[in-house]
Amino acid sequence: MEDKIKTIEIDGVEFPFNANKAFEKDGHIYCRQCGEQIDSEPLACLGSKKIIFGRKCKCDREEEAKRKDEEIANHIRRLKEECFNTSRNLISCTLDKVIEPDRQEVIIAKNFVKNFKELSKGNSGLIFHGNVGTGKTYLAACIANKIIEEYQIRVKMRNIPQIINDIEKRGFDIDKNDYYRRLSSVSLLILDDFGIERNTEYVNEMVYQIINTRYESKKPTIISTNIPLGVIMNGSNDIDKERIYSRIREMCIPVKIAGKDIRTELGKKKLRETRDLLLG
Ligand SMILES: [Zn+2]
Structure with missing residues (x-):
């Protein structure tokens, strides 16, 4: 009108x-x-x-509040897209839907989110270790999503082979230190699948630089790995590996991800539900 x-x-x-x-x-x-x-x-x-x-009347105030909510929702969506980059499927990982909320690693994940500001000051991160298929990536992605929702701050989740490919793809055009700094500029960095990258002097140097830049930026990092914890905690005779491990030991508190895979369980639940639907 x-x-x-x-x-x-x-x-x-x-x-x-x-x-x-x-x-x-x-x-x-x-x-x-x-x-x-x-x-x-x-x-x-x-x-x-x-x-x-x-x-302003009540209608104006309500409209303003609605607009603000939409702005925040858009901001959160953009932060999540930046966080997961090409792995958009991880945006749906949420602590609210974990089927065993009493599991220790889930409680730790929730407390990590709750106390993130405090933990950030101490540069305290986590290292998720455990066998393949226990849901380390899933849990780390849950944390990323929740931190973005709660604090609206920048989080990045990358797997190390992806980062290395990315650097190699850019070839000589890239200022590596600048790349590491940009990667490290976020409030929380999650390095997924640490240890599956090629074990060469060249790759080890890159991994060290990534982790060391994060160490120097004094911000928390979450690392997930299939490497047995003992190998990281006891020190390695391999000098290249040991300088990476010693940084991780200083930055990250070990969290064992044990038991059944949260994802698989969710998958099974879905399958059961589908089967029930089909069988009536
Ligand atoms: Zn009105």
């Missing part, structure tokens, strides 16, 4: 309003929808001159 501007005089001051949205009653203007008065008290302006402002 088009605006239908009318003007009324209140206390000798002209006050224009949209007659389609508001109406006059006893010398004041009210919203047609919520009934709140929208003309303010007359304020002294210059000398004897007065001014009346239009006040």
Whole structure:
């Protein structure tokens, strides 16, 4: 509907309003929808001159709140896209849907999110270790999503072979230190699948630089790995490996991801539900 501007005089001051949205009653203007008065008290302006402002009514406030919520939701969506990059499927990982919420690693994950600000100050991260198929990636992605939702801060989750491929793909054009710094500029970095990368001097140097840049940026890192914890904790005779491990030992608290795979369990549940649907 088009605006239908009318003007009324209140206390000798002209006050224009949209007659389609508001109406006059006893010398004041009210919203047609919520009934709140929208003309303010007359304020002294210059000398004897007065001014009346239009006040926001309940409808205006609600619309504003809705717009703000939408803005936050969009911001969160963009942060998640940046976080997972090409692995968009991980956006759906959520701690709220984990089927065994009492498992120790799930409780640790929840507390990590809850106390993230405090842990950040101490540069305290986690290392998820355990066998293949225990849901380390899933749990790390749950943490990433929750941290983004709660704090609206930048998180990146990358797997190390991906990072190395990315650097190699860019070839000589890339300033590696700048690349590491950008990777490390986020509030939380998650390095997934540490240890499956090629074991060469060249690759080890890159992995060290990635982890060391993070160490120097004094921000928390979560690492997931299939390497047995003992190998990392006991120190290695391999000098290249040992300098990586010693950084990890300083930055990350070990969390064993044991038991059944959270993902697989979810998958099984889904299969059961599908089967029930099919069998009636
Ligand atoms: Zn209203």
